Amino acid sequence: MPVPKVFTTSDPDTFKLKALLWANSFDHVCYFDSNHYSDPYRAFDTMIAAGAIKKISRSTGNSFHDLDGFLASNEGFIPGYFSYDLKNELEDLHSSNPDHLGFPDLYFFIPDNTIFIKGSEVEISSTDPEATWEGIHNWDVKPQLDSTPVSIKSRFTKSEYKSTVNELKEHIQRGDIYEINFCQEFYAENADIDPLSIFIRLNTISPTPFSSFMKMGQRYIISATPERFLSRRGRKLISQPIKGTYARDSDKQKDEDQKKNLKTDEKELAENVMIVDLVRNDLTKSAKPGTVTVEELFGVYSFKQVHQLISTVVCERAEGLSNPQIIANTFPMGSMTGAPKISAMTLAEQYERSKRGVYSGAVGYFAPNGDFDFNVVIRTLLYNAESKYLSFHTGGAITIDSNPDREYAECVLKAKAIMEVLKQ
Template sequence: MIVQVQYLPHFKHKALQWASVFDTTCYLDSNGFSDPYSKFDTLIAAGAKSHLIASVGNAFEQLKQFRKNNPGWMTGFLGYDLKNEVEQLTSENVDGLRFPDLYFFVPEHLILIKGNDIEIISDEPERVMNAITVQKPVVAKRQSPISLKPRFSREEYIDTVNQIKAHISRGDLYVTNFCQEFFAEEAEIDPLNLFTQLNAVSPNPFSAFFKWGSNYILGASPERFLAKRDNRLISQPIKGTAKRMDDKQADEQAKQNLRSHPKELQENVMVVDLVRNDLTRSAKAGTVKTEELFGIYSFKHVHQMISTVVCEVQDGLTNVEVVKNTFPMGSMTGAPKVRCMQLMEHYERSKRGVYSGAIGYFSPDDDFDFNVVIRSLLYNSVNKYLSFHAGGAITYHAIAENEYEECLLKAKAVMEVLGGK
């Protein structure tokens, strides 16, 4: 069933409100950003015909079988700590969320929005449309201020970055992504209300609202991890960040400074090399290429340096095998990949979990698309634990104090909607 409505933003808001009542919900929104690889502007999946919850051990194999049994639309997430299944690694840090390592579901109802067309895939599409139409929009309530606590003080963070730089000087690694958690205990939020505010304050091309049971992911991600279109794979790592300026001329200068900054260029090109290497595991020989290097893209709070790496996929590989071959994404690990993951497990103070993982979908035409879970709030409503991670690339030229400020910049939108410190 394909329909059109007069005012699309109003419909999207009511559709998400309707979907969020289900025990399982996935909302993916491009927020109007131009993307040549996107199949839709918005996807809304509600209710689960069947689902898969898996932990590190044989999670990818379980997903492979689940996908084989369910070849239609499927959405879900992959947690960063699946690294322990891909490589001989462990995760021993504090985990306040207790999310599974992998969760996917086959939706009862699916809504795809592209331009002005709204496609409803359901056994009862008219009933779904009517249920959305009669929704009375809930007026957004102001969030009671919540202050997030850091796992590192500023001084501890700076000291740790300098310890990591010592590893770089010794040749243990070239570039890594060091992350810190900001968290709140006994936090009470309205997840849908908070996501709506976050998406308004920080609209991004890979925003996501994901719910299963009492657990929530409220995402404002700007980054694509990996997509497949026909026989083509696309990865778009982000490395390089500059603050937006209110003055137009100063803002343009910030973009130019980012475009020519040695440290930002260095971290981006090293991650591009890592992504190219990861893609060779799934690529036809000789097809891996960098389609765009050092592209500068502007978002509400930051300018980002984004590169695009593509290849043709090998015959005979399943989509789950392709995803596993590149997981976790290079932009959130570093190079050499395994050594970086080992060292960050040592220096970080919290389990990353879904942060640094991916949310996305598999479609009936054998394509898929996954984001990178960054700029995201994670919430367990049973134990009232609220978590936000921020990270940055550490290279030989990194200045620890600047890296700390970049973490705070990336947290700006989240802090704004929480109303705390």
């Protein structure tokens, strides 16, 4: 049975790198890094889970119900992910677009080792915390391996993407939807990469508050996502949808102007407020009546490549709901669907050309005290080392005011850090 012990490090950043390299020697790894971003709901700076005592993997059936049973019969810190296509278990929907990755729809595991870093404090839970501490300290920080440059293709040409945006705007004009998150896949076949080195470079180029690296045998999630999907802290539930994106500028004054322009861009504000309304509606299914509130509307947050509009919606949790039920009540997250939710998901399936899979799902953890925290899987590489297939999606919210050229440019902007890491 794992036991916890607390240690102190004088160099947390070097320790977390060594711990990540050490963890990668296991078949199952989950790593979360806040990258020093300030967040009132953050439980730790960095978390690393390595080795699997037990796991649950589902691709069909009643996944949320099965997860409920798994959590009820197991204790401890339990990391994993929900795939976007679990929508098909929650609504009368389907996913028939090609899937080249072969990831399960749901995957969680109970780790042999968990490591939490908060400031200079390191808590290790394992069968022998002292041995784990020594093993990590003795691990060599070797130079990152160079991966072969990857040739990236897209499922859409620029003209095809713009044409599809115009078709979706026609649906909006007819009243079928108000907004839709439309995504395109970038991919590479026969890609020979070192996933951990790619993650370390991505996390350096694009540090974000919900960065994550997950390894499940031959399948990898390499993420630089800035977005929180849903968190529970005691009785409080927190969702922080992102909608609204402007590029950063190297000129300080121009960069400040970009932030001001984002804050006053009617199209970007409309995108955000529509999703805030959707999230408010989703949270009512799990909320004590009358407690859903918008804690922050249109907050401008800056990351290395982009400025983004982030809103925070909170509520008090209703009695009698399990954590998987709470997540199912809000899944998939509104920022990755559109509104109305079911109509938007139906049209996304019709116009997109690849199964989303883990993309626009959620990676996170359940804590032993009942809390949880899950991100939104965006700005993320997915890699199957067995088939050597590599994939990432980018997308944006299409509204009646969308300009197809701007929408395409936003997709390219969101792909910038990943392209840079892949030496494109």
